[in-house]
Each structure stands twice: as structure tokens, then as C-alpha cells.
Amino acid sequence: MAQVALENLYKNFGQVIAVDHINLTVADGELLCLLGPSGCGKTTTLRMVAGLETPTSGTIKFDETVVNNMHPSTRNVAMVFENYALYPHKTVYYNIAYPLQVRGTASDDIEKMVKEVAALLDILPLLDRLPRQLSGGQQQRVGIARALVRRPAALLLDEPISHLDAKLRARMRGELKRLQKELGNTTILVTHDQLEAMTMADRIAVLNFGEILQLGTADELFAAPANVFVANFIGEPSMNFLPCQLKEDGGAPYLQAETFRFSISEALKQKIADQATSDDLLLGCRPQHLELRKSSPAPERAGEYFQTQVYISEPIGVEQIVHLRVDTDIIHSVVSSDEKFSLDDAVWARIDPKHSHVFDKATGSAIR
Amino acid sequence: MMSTPIGESRGAKRLILRISYSLLIAIVLIVFLFPIYWMVITAFKPFEETKQYPPTFIPQEPTLENFKGGWDQGGGRGLRDSLIVSVGSTIISMVIGIPAAYSIARYQTGGDHLSFWILSIRMMPAVVPVISLYLLYQDLKLYDSYQGLIIIYGMFNIPFVVWIMKGFFEDIPISIEEAAWVDGVSRPRAFIDVVLPLSTPGLMATSLFCFIFSWNEFLFALVLTIHKVLTFPRVVPFLMKYQEPEWGQISAMGLLSIIPIIFVAFILQRYLVRGLTYGAVRG
Numbered sequence: 001m002a003q004v005a006l007e008n009l010y011k012n013f014g015q016v017i018a019v020d021h022i023n024l025t026v027a028d029g030e031l032l033c034l035l036g037p038s039g040c041g042k043t044t045t046l047r048m049v050a051g052l053e054t055p056t057s058g059t060i061k062f063d064e065t066v067v068n069n070m071h072p073s074t075r076n077v078a079m080v081f082e083n084y085a086l087y088p089h090k091t092v093y094y095n096i097a098y099p100l101q102v103r104g105t106a107s108d109d110i111e112k113m114v115k116e117v118a119a120l121l122d123i124l125p126l127l128d129r130l131p132r133q134l135s136g137g138q139q140q141r142v143g144i145a146r147a148l149v150r151r152p153a154a155l156l157l158d159e160p161i162s163h164l165d166a167k168l169r170a171r172m173r174g175e176l177k178r179l180q181k182e183l184g185n186t187t188i189l190v191t192h193d194q195l196e197a198m199t200m201a202d203r204i205a206v207l208n209f210g211e212i213l214q215l216g217t218a219d220e221l222f223a224a225p226a227n228v229f230v231a232n233f234i235g236e237p238s239m240n241f242l243p244c245q246l247k248e249d250g251g252a253p254y255l256q257a258e259t260f261r262f263s264i265s266e267a268l269k270q271k272i273a274d275q276a277t278s279d280d281l282l283l284g285c286r287p288q289h290l291e292l293r294k295s296s297p298a299p300e301r302a303g304e305y306f307q308t309q310v311y312i313s314e315p316i317g318v319e320q321i322v323h324l325r326v327d328t329d330i331i332h333s334v335v336s337s338d339e340k341f342s343l344d345d346a347v348w349a350r351i352d353p354k355h356s357h358v359f360d361k362a363t364g365s366a367i368r
Numbered sequence: 369m370m371s372t373p374i375g376e377s378r379g380a381k382r383l384i385l386r387i388s389y390s391l392l393i394a395i396v397l398i399v400f401l402f403p404i405y406w407m408v409i410t411a412f413k414p415f416e417e418t419k420q421y422p423p424t425f426i427p428q429e430p431t432l433e434n435f436k437g438g439w440d441q442g443g444g445r446g447l448r449d450s451l452i453v454s455v456g457s458t459i460i461s462m463v464i465g466i467p468a469a470y471s472i473a474r475y476q477t478g479g480d481h482l483s484f485w486i487l488s489i490r491m492m493p494a495v496v497p498v499i500s501l502y503l504l505y506q507d508l509k510l511y512d513s514y515q516g517l518i519i520i521y522g523m524f525n526i527p528f529v530v531w532i533m534k535g536f537f538e539d540i541p542i543s544i545e546e547a548a549w550v551d552g553v554s555r556p557r558a559f560i561d562v563v564l565p566l567s568t569p570g571l572m573a574t575s576l577f578c579f580i581f582s583w584n585e586f587l588f589a590l591v592l593t594i595h596k597v598l599t600f601p602r603v604v605p606f607l608m609k610y611q612e613p614e615w616g617q618i619s620a621m622g623l624l625s626i627i628p629i630i631f632v633a634f635i636l637q638r639y640l641v642r643g644l645t646y647g648a649v650r651g
Contacts (some may be wrong), residue, residue, distance in 0.1 A: 052546050072549040079550045085543040089565045099551040146551070 002062040002153040003028045011056035018044040020210035031180050031187040031351050033201035038156045041210035051075050062153045078147035079156040084139045086131040093127040096145045117149045137168045142242045155185040206230045229366040241333040258327035260306030275367045276360050284357035291332040291350040306349040313341045410619035418615045438617035446603030453517045454582035460522030461578045465529025473537035490527040494587045502591050512596045525578040536570035572636040600625050
């Protein structure tokens, strides 16, 4: 178990910049997630930590040791590959035992350790089978067992559950998190699934185009996204963005959207004045924080609501996702399933000011 | 068979088709297997019976004298030299060809040019370089030596090894090798532990092919050896005496020459099983 530090890590493939000067430290025993869409550089970064790719520049350190020039076999990392990469010609037992065998561990010890980790992952009855005789979920667990059977400096997971069916994925999220907590391995998890990141990681680094756009806990990323990309990527359904501009009406500042006004505080107005690069702003609000009511609001509260029209509603059990038409956009709201909404119903919506966000439209940065 | 006229003709047509297929297969089998059958029975016929007309289809007085005679007159020596040369050249082809194939498969070494150049060696008929090789071998003192034949056969087979094994190596996902490196082994060790076992069908096929090529090769052997090294194809002509060929002995030796090949092929065919990698790597 070690601390993994990436300093100014840069990697290009010809003209393509895959990893653009990333700085990141994964604490000993932490589970850090590299989250982002396809092609954002997360897998390349992980492979550089493993030693399967060479950085163009920058440093990778395990504790105080620079590992840039070390072959993967000498770095003491363990990796779970996206497509498991099990040894097809050998049994499950041999697959798990291999990392121990090549280190010259005594065969009695090997047997003990293999059985221990196999029990942990519930694959004891499969030890004599070949990989091609296993289901996807079983193969994935063998891949994890192979990685966990020794004490690596860092455990690297490359989209380990993305090829499993939804139910199994949900189960494995919990299992993997539990295992990591129990064994205390420094872990780096790569995924494009924000739900995986949110539920499993201690901290999340959101990447796009090779850069870290925000690094923080799930709560921080959810409640205080640093820019539009992070705000949009985290959370399902995505945050609503309404174009608006800062205006003032007799000392009371507000944001003017196409069809409604959103009152803001003096403090926020000051921040916008300081930080915004132009007049164009985006008002962000997560669907969970967009209130709906069918009947018109009381007069003294009328200013807080604006009119929308129901486009469609998606029931998801206890809640429903209501798609609403406002101006030319569609926004989403997540509310309880108790009230029913029909197509084209007129509905009043209210943005909860405590959970609203303002972004500079040109740069995408949040204004806080 | 149906009782209606249409049904009858359909059933009859199918029967005729089946009979013609069987007939065709029988003819092909007879054409290909007859020479072998003839060689086998001739090997066991005493000299006089081989000249009999009309010929006998089963040896009347089977004997082993042809085997002993042919062996003593050079057959045994021919088989031994062929064995030395074939095994030696197969080893050279594999030892050079396999790493070359891996290099090209994983790193595209030399790009298209190198790959095509290697292939072009095989496109060249043996008769093209054979005269220059004769002169070269005289200068290098490789004429009429085991090394001489082993080298040239080995070189000639490398392209085949490279092309077949390159395909097999490319079929093995590199992530399996990467998994081995991460697990703690060096590149060479990963190659031995993971890549080679998974390409066993290719290894068996190519070594068999190299062996057969060297075993049967005549032209280079004819030009590049004279009496110290005589491979089997070189020895057989000696059994064609001036007055009348010793057909019995030739057949006996021919039979003996097939046996190693059949033996090797039989052993290796068990390893020619595809599909080892399926199912281990998903996605």
C-alpha cells in the first residue's frame, strides 16, 4: 500500500494530447476514481501508473520512489482489466496463483492465499474451471481475485464492471467498495459511469480532454460543481441549464431568463460582477431541486415560480422524471410519483435558491 | 417414398444425387490412394513378382528382403541424413522465425516493406538461386555438408514460420500479456508462459510444414551435396539400376520415408485445436 502521486503528467500520441499535465495525489488506502467520457485520458493515465504506457513527460511516484522507468513487473501494482484478460489456457486456480508463483512463494502458502481470496469473492467452487467455462460476472471476480491475492502498492481497476448486466453491476459496486475498505488497498478506479464513481469513490477526479476539471468528494462535486462540464456529467438526470443575464430592478438584482426572473442576493450579484467574462450566464438547477405545482401559487410567492408545459413524464417507481418545455428548451424535474402529470399540462416550476448555481456561459466556470 | 408422381421423382432424384456423390468420392479416393497402396504391396513382393504381368494385387510371397536390401544400399543412410537435416533446419526456422513473427505482430517492425520482402523469399522458385548457391557454398566450404543443407532449408522456411506465427500472435490479445507483466513477469517470460502456449496450433503446424519441406526437398540436395551427405531423395535414384530398377527396394524405402512424417503428423494433430482463446477475454 502506497501513496501514488502524479506530477505534471503529460502524454501525447502524435498530434493527439491524451493526458494534459495532470497533478494528482492518491492517499494511501484511498479509493480515487478517474471519471470522464470516452477518450478523456482516464485509461491512459491508469496505464501509465501501471507502466503499460510511458509518459511523454511528468513524474509518477509511489511514496517517494519515481517509477517512470520501471517495468510493470517491478512496480508491484495489480490491475483488473476491462475485459478481464484472464489466462485462457489455465484454470482459475492457476490464474489467481500466477502472481504468487512468479514471486517464488511456497506452494503451501499459495494454496492458502488463493483459497482465502477465492472465498472472499465467492468463487471457491470454480477453482478447477477454465475461463471460457465461466460467466462474465465470474470471470470478473477471478480477475479481481488475481489482483487482490497479493498486497500491491496500488490496485488499478479499468472499468471493471462495465460489461456486467445492470443487476450484477449494482451488486458488485457494493462488494468492491466493501473489499477496498476491508483490505485498505490504495485504489484507482477508472469509469465513465458517474453513478459508479459517486457510490464507490472516496474522491473523484472528473476528466475531459486529458485535464482534471474538478477533484473532490462526491458531495462536493454534486453540490458545488466547478464548471458546466462537471455539473452536467455528475447527477442523473443532468442538471438543467437556463441561459440568462444579470439585471437589476430598483436595487433588487435578478437573473433574466427568456420568460422569467430569478431573484438573487446582493452578494451573488457582486460575485457575478467580479467573475463573469460577459453578460451571458447560465442558471443551473438539478432536477431534484426543481419544485412543481399544478395549481397557481399564492400571490406573494408568485415571483418565485415560472410557467412551463409538460412534455412527457417518466415514472421510475417512487419518483418520476418530468420533462418540461420552457422557452425553446426542455428541462427536467424529479418529483414524487404521487401527482400525475399529463401531456401538455401547464405546470408552475420553482428553482430552490439554496441549490441553484450560476455559470459563466463563455468559460463554463461556476461563479461562487 | 411418397406415392404421388411428384413425390416419387423428388425422392428418386435425391437417391441419384447421393449415389453420384458417393461414386465421385470413391473415384477420387482410388486415384489418390492407389499409388500408395501399390507402393505398399510392391514393398513386400520379391523381385520376380514385381515384374509379373498381369500384376498381382496381393503379394503372393510376401517378404522383407526389399527392406533389408534397400536399407543396405543406401536407404538407411538416406533416412538418417534426411532426419538430421530436417530436424536441424526446422529448429533454425522456428528459432529465428518465431521471435521475428512476434516482433512484427506486436511492433510492426520494418513496416510493410520488411513483411513483403520476407514473403518474397518464398515466392522465388528454388531453381533461381541454386547455381549461385553452389558457387557460394564452394567458397564457404559448406558444400556437401550437413550445415550447408540445414542453413539453406532453414532460411527458406523462415518466411512461412513468420507469416503463420504472426497471424497467431496477432490473435492473442495484448492485454493478456499485459496482465502477465503486471502480475510480475518480464516480457520474455510472459512470452513463454502465455503467448507460446496459446499459439500451440500454429507452432505445431509450422514445425510440421518445415519438417516436411526439408524431408522432401530434392533440388538443393542434388546441387549442394555429392557423397558425404545424402538425403533420402538423393539416395532413391541409386536404386534405379541401369538394367532394371529395384522396384521392390524403392517401394520399401519409399514406405519407410513416409512413416516418420505420418508419425510426426499424428502426434502433432492432437495439438491442432483452435479456439483456446475464446471466452477468456470479453468485450
